[in-house]
Amino acid sequence: QVQLVESGGGLVQAGGSLRLAxxxxxxxxxxxxxxxxxxxxxxxxxxxxxxxxxxxxxxxxDSVRGRFTISKDNAESTVYLQMNSLKPEDTAVYYCAADLxxxxxxxxxxxxxxxxxxxxxxx
Numbered sequence: 001q002v003q004l005v006e007s008g009g010g011l012v013q014a015g016g017s018l019r020l021a022x023x024x025x026x027x028x029x030x031x032x033x034x035x036x037x038x039x040x041x042x043x044x045x046x047x048x049x050x051x052x053x054x055x056x057x058x059x060x061x062d063s064v065r066g067r068f069t070i071s072k073d074n075a076e077s078t079v080y081l082q083m084n085s086l087k088p089e090d091t092a093v094y095y096c097a098a099d100l101x102x103x104x105x106x107x108x109x110x111x112x113x114x115x116x117x118x119x120x121x122x123x
Contacts, residue, residue, distance in 0.1 A: 001026045001027065001112075002024055002025070002026040002027050002029070002032065002098045002111075002112040003024065003025045003026050003112075004022055004023070004024050004096050004097070004098060004112055004113060004114035005022065005023050005114055005115070006020060006021070006022050006094065006095065006096050006114040006115065006116060006117040007020070007021050007022075007023070007117060008020040008021050008117060009094060009117030009118045009119045010118075010119070010120070011120045011121075011122065012086055012119075012120070012121055012122070013121070013122050014086060014087055014088055014121055014122065014123050015085060015086065016086050016121070017082070017083060017084045017085075017086065018083045018086065018119060019080060019081070019082045019083070020036070020080065020081040020083065020094055020096075020117060020119075021078055021079075021080050022034070022036075022078060022079045022080075022081075022096030022114055023076075023077060023078050024077045024078065024079070024098065025077065029074060029077040029098075030053060030054075030074040031053055031100060032053055032098040032099060032100060032112075033050060033051065033052055033053050033098070033099055033100070033101070033102060033103045034050065034051050034053075034070075034072055034079040034096060034097070034098055035047065035048075035049065035050040035051075035096065035097045035098075035099070035102070035103070035105070035110055036048040036049045036050070036070060036079075036081045036094060036095070036096055036097075037094070037095045037096075037097060037107050037110075038090075038092035038093065038094045038095070038119075039092055039093050039095070039116075040091060040092040040093075043092075044107075045095065045107040046061070046107075047061055047104065047105070047106070047107070048060070048061050048064055048068065048081070048094070049061065049064065049068055049069075049070040049081060050070065050103045050104055050105075051070045051071065051072045051079065052103060053100075055071070055072045055074070057103075058070050058071075059103065059104045063089075064083075064090075067083065067084050067085045067086075068081060068082065068083050068084070069081070069082040069084075070082075079096060081094070081096075083119070086119075086121045087121060088121045088122065088123045089121075090119060090121050091119060091120050091121050092118075092119060093116040093117065093118050093119075094116065094117055094118075094119050095113055095114055095115075095116045096113075096114045097110035097111075097112060097113050097114070098110065098111065098112040099111045099112070
């Protein structure tokens with residue numbers, strides 16, 4: 001089992017920045033690929049970013065590439081999502097997820113999930 005707890009969400013104006021954190025506990029964190037997803041009301045949960053277990057590869061949705069950065073600190077068992085130049089359309093509940101195999105994948109392919117943290121970007 002892997003337990004994930006997100007933090008760092010909040011209300012920010014368009015153009016601002018937030019950094020989300022996801023603290024993991026349980027099984028060996030360093031073995032897991034980590035992903036960030038988001039879900040806006042009425043929408044399906046969508047892929048945002050992922051990082052390989054080693055930290056050696058990062059992947060982004062087209063909508064956030066160049067604005068968001070995912071990173072992984074295996075020593076601290078934490079994955080981060082730095083979000084810059086935020087837009088109102090980034091408003092959603094953001095979830096982190098862990099899986100041994102899935103990387104750039106649909107939400108249904110990730111095994112472990114956090115409870116989510118709300119990000120609201122005002123115009």
